[in-house]
Amino acid sequence: MAQHRVVLLPGDGIGPEITAVARQLLEAVSKRHGFELSFEEQPIGGSAIDATGEPLPASTLAACRSADAVLLAAIGSPRFDTLPREKRPETGLLGLRAGMELFANLRPVKIVQALIDASSLKREVIEGVDLLVVRELTGGIYFGQPKGRIEADGDERGFNTMTYAASEVDRIARVAFDIATQRQGRLCSVDKANVLDVSQLWRDRVDALAPTYSEVEVSHMYVDNAAMQLVRDPRQFDVLLTGNLFGDILSDEAAMLTGSIGMLPSASLGSDGPGLFEPVHGSAPDIAGQDKANPMAMVLSAAMMLRIGLNQAGAADELEAAVDKVLAAGFRTGDLMADGCISLGCAAMGQELLKAL
Known part of the structure; x- marks a missing residue:
């Protein structure tokens, strides 16, 4: 046994x-x-x-x-x-x-037919939604250094550092790509590459890995647009890949498509253990x-x-x-x-x- x-x-x-x-x-x-x-x-x-x-x-x-x-x-x-x-x-x-050492957070969002009318969104918007948010969990602005609060120029200043190494992006992206091959074969990487240097690195690394997964259709979306699209047309998404901060926010938004955050599980995984x-x-x-x-x-x-x-x-x-x-x-x-x-x-x-x- x-x-x-x-x-x-x-x-x-x-x-x-x-x-x-x-x-x-x-x-x-x-x-x-x-x-x-x-x-x-x-x-x-x-x-x-x-x-x-x-x-x-x-x-x-x-x-x-x-x-x-x-x-x-x-x-x-x-x-x-x-x-x-x-x-x-x-x-x-x-x-x-x-x-x-849990770097990959998986949050599935699937509409339960019996609860479809519990959502605040219209039935025709959410019917058939089945998506997965893959969130990087141990990097980004929550863990970046330096961070803190200081007195400077007669004022108090608070600061945090959003930082990712290429290797950190690669390992979470591989998780998302692998999952996409087992689902509908569509991966949308969410960033803020029009403003943030760290997001430009993120996008470059996802694009560099994409040819290894030729069966996966890859797209990119700015986080503000992704937040809007989740409530406008959530069926367009299969696997959503994103960093720690953006994933924290978007996964909770996606949770409410189901009508209650009390219905959604998650998994956090590492390379081993x-x-x-x-x-x-x-x-x-x-x-x-x-x-x-x-x-x-x-x-x-x-x-x-x-x-x-x-x-x-x-x-x-x-x-x-x-x-x-x-x-x-x-x-x-x-x-x-x-x-x-x-x-x-x-x-x-x-x-x-x-x-x-």
Whole structure:
């Protein structure tokens, strides 16, 4: 029997609630498919600050690096907003990505037919949308040096550095090209090459790699136009490749095509070692502990973990089918509620998903 070690990072806010649902489903589907999952929970973010004073304890990072896959729920709370930047929950997440050497973030956006009317966009705009954002995760302006705040000329100045090496662009571009060959064969690279030197390098490197992937149709788009096109005609996109900052913004915009950010999973991968799988949404501290959370994105992140991280495609298919079945039956959490549907809390939705398995 195949055995896989999974580190669970419940984190903050609604994280423990949606983690509990995902763990139940993973335990059920693994038994059905004849493999064994062993789980280890570790603190990160606000929960780690409360426990250890640090947003990413060394023990958490070590456990994640030695696992077969890592499933993260959510981090963050307003309680920690007054802490120094290096002590905040978000710094723990950045440190985890860097410590696990995860440079490629994959965010699929696919319209679920049962939820098509939940989107704020017209049905005819979003019907059939199936795209993937490939975001570079460990470079760019979030990690570039120098950065900080200084006093200069009698004024205070804040600064960050957007920087990429050609090798960093090449490795994330190869990920996007490889994925495009397995999808519709279309790659759109998003930059700001009309203004930024770093984007000019980005575009040059994508063009240099393109001949190696002759079966992929390559296009380029400025980020401001890409933001507009995502809400004007999202079906034109197959794989969207972009840097850290632009990818952060565009992937959240793309998420809302589905009507709720509570439906979208993601994967963060490196060249070697375990991947990190997490829902796109945040910790939602305003509803934490109230059984109002939507666990679907966490469940779909678990399915991505099974498929990509653990090579258990059959089990992943079953989890995704369970989500579709429950939604088609009219069960909804509050963020997705519509006329004629049945409102459920987080735990009850988990039970319906178990029944659907």
